[in-house]
Amino acid sequence: MPYEPPTHRVERSLRATTGAKIVAGVDEVGRGAWAGPVTVCAAVTGLRRPPEGLTDSKLLAPKRRAELAAELVSWVTAHALGHASPEEIDDLGMTAALRLAAGRALEALPVRPDAVILDGKHDYLGAPWRVRTVIKGDQSCVAVAAASVIAKVRRDKMMAELGVDHADFDFAANVGYPSPVHRAALEEWGPTPYHRLSWAYLDALPRWRHLKKARTWAEGSVPEIEGQLGFDF
Template sequence: MPYEPPTHRVERSLRATIGARCVAGVDEVGRGAWAGPVTVCAAVTGLRRPPEGLTDSKLLTPLRRAALAEVLTGWVTAYALGHATPQEIDALGMTAALRLAAVRALEGLPERPDAVILDGKHDYLGAPWRVRTVIKGDQSCVAVAAASVIAKVHRDRMLAELAPEHPEFDFDSNAGYPSPTHRSALEQLGPTPHHRLSWAYLEALPRWRHLKLPSHRDASAADSLEDAGQLGIF
């Protein structure tokens, strides 16, 4: 389907209204997964014309996404990745884990951003960061779209590297998200050290239900489950 390419409209607005010279786009991947970290990318792009075909990573085929990520890592002014582990997600809840991963990414940039464009409607960063939330920012904002693609490709590769250790879970195909193969492996083998033990999937596995940890219910986690359902992975 045709789509409108992302623009620098929000970046220009932040420059004009608050004098932000360095603006980072931030996006995450892995909120709705059963296994693996939540990964955040912070990307700084300046106001240069983006590579052709840049858009939200979910709108790209895996091959196109991987090819575009290779281009983007050399095209962006700077980027950095941050992760929160399954254990940190279980201990902190998704909103706090997202913030932890995002701060790690932002602090990994060579220059502290004057402003941050955050994909979505929830500001999970907060002070002292100057945040502009943009719904569907991964489609409309160049820096967020770039962060979206880089984060997705990087995290997918991380999960694929776990596949040889746990071949029954098909991590190289599902990237830790719900799938029939993933569910079947959980029923037979139980969770691996890479699984989130506070997630609701354990409640549906009688043999392993005793491993479930208390969950942290918050708006961000609820949204991630809703997004996952819309994508057809539940």
């Protein structure tokens, strides 16, 4: 299906209206998974012509996505990744976990952005960052599309590595997301150390329902968060 390639329109607008010289695109992957971290990439691209075929990572075939990610890590001006672990997701809720992961990615950049383009309609990042949210930014904005591809390929690789010791879960194929194989493994073996234990999938697993963690956070709340990543990826 034909699609319009991403542009620098939003980046140019931020430069013109806010005086921002360094603009980072930010995108996440892993929000809807049962297992694994939520991963955020922050990418700074400048206004150069992007690699051919750049778009939202979900629109790319796996082989092409991996090839493009390898090209992008050399092409971007700067990029960095941040993760929030399953335990942090359980303890904080997804909104705060996304903020934590995105903050880690942005703080790890070798240059500090003057503005951030965040994929989607909700600003889960907030102060002190100057944020512009863009619905389907991973399709329309070069920097966000680049972040989307890098984040997806990196997290997929991480999940495949985690799956080596949990072959029945087939993490290499489902990367922690719901699937028939994933559900069957959960019914047989219960959650691994990499599963999110506050999620509703445990309600459908009578043998393992007792492991479910009660939510201690209010949906949508974003507490102040400090500290280092508590999960070794």
